[in-house]
C-alpha cells in the first residue's frame with residue numbers, strides 16, 4: 745500500500761558563515777507545510793508569517809565551519825537559509 749503524504753516540501757538548511765563568508769550546509773532537513781520555492785533566509789520568508797517549531801529550533805544551534813574548524817552559533821535568522829530539495833519540487837502538487 746502506498747500512502748502519499750500530500751506535498752510537504754523538504755528543505756536543506758544552510759547558514760552563512762561569519763568566519764569564512766561562505767555558506768555551509770548543517771546537514772539537517774526539515775519539512776514545512778508551506779515554504780519558499782527558492783533559497784531564502786528564515787528572516788525573509790517568515791517576516792510576515794508565523795515560524796513553525798521545526799524552523800525555530802534552528803535558532804541558537806551550534807554549527808561548524810568546515811573551512812576554519814570554528815564552531816559557531818546561529819544567532820540571527822538572516823544567516824539561516826532554507827534551500828528547497830529538488831526532488832520535492834518536482835513532485836510538488838500544482
Ligand SMILES: [Zn+2]
Pocket residue numbers: 761762763764765766768809810811812
Ligand atoms: Zn565557514
